[in-house]
Amino acid sequence: MNNYIEATIHEIEFKVNGEEISMTIPANLTLVELLRQELRLTGTTEGCGVGVCGCCTVLIDNKVVASCLELAVNIDGKEVLTIEGLADTYQLSEFHPLQTSFREYEGFQCGYCTPGMLISSKALLDQNPDPSDEDIREFLSENICRCTGYDSIIMAVKSAAKKMNA
Amino acid sequence: MLPFKLFLPESFEEAIQLMKEHSAKPISGGTAVTTLIKERIFQPTAIVNLRKLERDHSYIREMDGEIQIGALTTLRTIETSEIVKRDLPVVADCISKIASIRIRNVATIGGNLAHADPDLDLPPVLAGLDAHIDIIGEEGERSKNIKEFIQGYYETDLKEGELIKSIRIPVSSDRKGIYLKHRALSEADWPCVGVAAFMDNSPGSIPEVFINSVADTPIMRIEGIEEIFSDGITSELIDKVGELASEQCDPIGDSRGSVWYKRKMAGEFTIRALREVTGVGESLI
Numbered sequence: 053m054n055n056y057i058e059a060t061i062h063e064i065e066f067k068v069n070g071e072e073i074s075m076t077i078p079a080n081l082t083l084v085e086l087l088r089q090e091l092r093l094t095g096t097t098e099g100c101g102v103g104v105c106g107c108c109t110v111l112i113d114n115k116v117v118a119s120c121l122e123l124a125v126n127i128d129g130k131e132v133l134t135i136e137g138l139a140d141t142y143q144l145s146e147f148h149p150l151q152t153s154f155r156e157y158e159g160f161q162c163g164y165c166t167p168g169m170l171i172s173s174k175a176l177l178d179q180n181p182d183p184s185d186e187d188i189r190e191f192l193s194e195n196i197c198r199c200t201g202y203d204s205i206i207m208a209v210k211s212a213a214k215k216m217n218a
Numbered sequence: 219m220l221p222f223k224l225f226l227p228e229s230f231e232e233a234i235q236l237m238k239e240h241s242a243k244p245i246s247g248g249t250a251v252t253t254l255i256k257e258r259i260f261q262p263t264a265i266v267n268l269r270k271l272e273r274d275h276s277y278i279r280e281m282d283g284e285i286q287i288g289a290l291t292t293l294r295t296i297e298t299s300e301i302v303k304r305d306l307p308v309v310a311d312c313i314s315k316i317a318s319i320r321i322r323n324v325a326t327i328g329g330n331l332a333h334a335d336p337d338l339d340l341p342p343v344l345a346g347l348d349a350h351i352d353i354i355g356e357e358g359e360r361s362k363n364i365k366e367f368i369q370g371y372y373e374t375d376l377k378e379g380e381l382i383k384s385i386r387i388p389v390s391s392d393r394k395g396i397y398l399k400h401r402a403l404s405e406a407d408w409p410c411v412g413v414a415a416f417m418d419n420s421p422g423s424i425p426e427v428f429i430n431s432v433a434d435t436p437i438m439r440i441e442g443i444e445e446i447f448s449d450g451i452t453s454e455l456i457d458k459v460g461e462l463a464s465e466q467c468d469p470i471g472d473s474r475g476s477v478w479y480k481r482k483m484a485g486e487f488t489i490r491a492l493r494e495v496t497g498v499g500e501s502l503i
C-alpha cells in the first residue's frame with residue numbers, strides 16, 4: 053500500500069554504554085535494529101517484537117524500555133545502557149555481580165532471555181538494593197524465560213544483591 | 219517496519235499543522251502504534267511524533283479540586299507520583315496493573331486514552347471519577363467527559379486534526395473506589411475482565427460499576443443498580459447486581475476466556491468490588 057514512500061532521515065546524537073555517537077537513521081528504524089544492525093551490539097536480542105517477552109530490554113536514561121517498540125529517533129539526546137555496558141557500571145570489573153551470580157546459579161540455559169533479564173535485574177537493584185523473592189518475582193514477571201523455570205534466576209539476583217551490599 | 223515519513227514538532231500547534239499538511243496520525247509513546255505498524259494492521263505514510271512535547275506537556279498539577287495531567291506524562295510517572303498516590307490512590311493502583319514497567323515507562327496517558335481499546339484498564343476508573351479530557355485542535359480547545367469521549371471499538375470523540383492536551387480528574391475525599399483486574403494469563407497481561415466500583419460516602423448513596431473487556435468500549439456501565447439498591451444494600455442484593463453484570467455484558471471469546479467464562483467473571487468481580495466499596499458482606503479479595 054505504501055511501498056513507494058521513502059522514510060524521512062533523521063540526525064541523532066546519543067550515548068550508548070558511555071560512548072557518544074552521532075549518526076543519521078531512517079524514521080522506521082527501531083532501537084533494537086539500531087543496536088544490532090547499525091552498531092553491531094548484538095547482545096540485545098529480539099524475541100516477540102511486540103513488547104511482551106522482555107528479551108530486548110535496555111535502559112534509556114536509567115529506565116527499562118522495550119527496544120523493539122521504541123523508534124530509534126527517540127533516543128536523540130539520551131543515554132542507552134545495553135548488556136555490553138553492564139559490567140562497566142560496576143567498579144570497572146570484568147563482570148557485573150549479576151553476571152557472575154547468573155553463572156554461579158545457572159540462571160540461564162540457552163541464554164536468549166539473559167541480556168534482558170540482566171538489564172531488568174540491574175534496574176530492580178538500582179531502585180531496590182535488597183529485594184525480597186516476591187519483589188524479584190514481581191519485577192521479572194515481565195521477562196519471559198522458556199528454559200530455566202525461573203528459580204535459579206531469582207537465586208542469582210538475590211546473591212548478586214548480597215555481593216553488592218557487602 | 220515499512221517506511222514512513224516522520225515529523226517531530228515541538229508544540230501542539232505545530233503538530234496540528236503537520237497532521238493536516240501530511241494527513242498524518244500522531245504517536246506519543248508509540249507502544250500501541252508501533253505494534254500495529256509491525257503487524258501491518260496500520261500502514262501509515264506519515265506520522266507526527268509528539269515525543270518532543272514531553273518537555274512542556276509531561277506534568278501532574280494540583281488545581282482547584284482536581285488534578286491535571288499533561289497528555290505526554292508516562293503511565294509510570296503517574297503511578298509513582300506522590301500527589302496521585304495520595305489523592306487518587308485508585309488511579310495509581312490501576313495503572314500499576316497495566317502491562318509491564320518497560321511499557322509504562324514509555325506509554326503516555328494521552329496515547330492510552332486515544333487508543334480506546336475495549337480492553338484498556340484505566341477508562342473504567344476514570345469514568346468512576348468523572349474525569350475530563352481536554353482536547354486541542356485548529357479551532358481551539360474543548361473538553362469532554364471520559365464517558366462521552368470513548369465512543370466505541372477504538373473510537374473516540376477526537377475529530378480529524380485534534381489532539382488530547384491533558385486530562386483532569388476531580389479529587390474528592392467523599393468518593394471512594396476500587397478497581398479489580400482479573401487476569402486469565404500472565405501477571406503483565408491485559409485484563410480478562412476489569413471491574414471498577416465507585417461510591418460517595420454520603421448516606422443513601424448508590425454505587426456505580428464500570429467494566430472493561432466485555433463490550434465494544436472499555437466503559438460498560440451496569441444499568442439498573444439504583445432500583446436494586448433502592449431500599450438499602452445487602453449482600454443478597456449485591457449478588458443480584460452481579461447477575462445483572464453477567465446479563466448486560468457482551469464479551470468476545472478469546473485466549474483469555476470463553477463468552478461464558480467472561481460473563482461469569484464479570485458477575486463475580488462485580489460482587490467482589492461491590493462488597494469492598496460498600497463494606498457490606500465479607501471481603502472476597
Ligand SMILES: Cc1cc2nc3c(=O)[nH]c(=O)nc-3n(C[C@H](O)[C@H](O)[C@H](O)COP(=O)(O)OP(=O)(O)OC[C@H]3O[C@@H](n4cnc5c(N)ncnc54)[C@H](O)[C@@H]3O)c2cc1C
Pocket residue numbers: 102103104243244245246247248249250251252253268289315316317318321324325326327328329330331332333337338339340376380381382383406407408409
Ligand atoms: C505488551 C503490551 C501490553 C499491554 N498491556 C496492557 C494492559 O494490560 N492493560 C492496558 O490497559 N493496556 C495495555 N497495553 C496498551 C497500552 O496501555 C497502550 O499501548 C499505551 O497506553 C498507549 O500509549 P502510547 O503513548 O504508547 O500511545 P501511542 O502508541 O503513541 O498511541 C496510541 C493511539 O493514540 C493516538 N495518540 C497518541 N497520543 C495522542 C494525543 N496526545 N492526542 C490524541 N491522540 C493521540 C495515536 O494516534 C494512536 O491512535 C499494552 C501494550 C503493550 C505493547
Ligand code: FES
Pocket residue numbers: 097098099100101102103104105106107108109118119120121
Ligand atoms: S522483543 Fe521486545 S519485548 Fe519481546
Ligand code: FES
Pocket residue numbers: 159160161162163164165166196197198199200
Ligand atoms: S535461558 Fe533460554 S529463554 Fe531463558
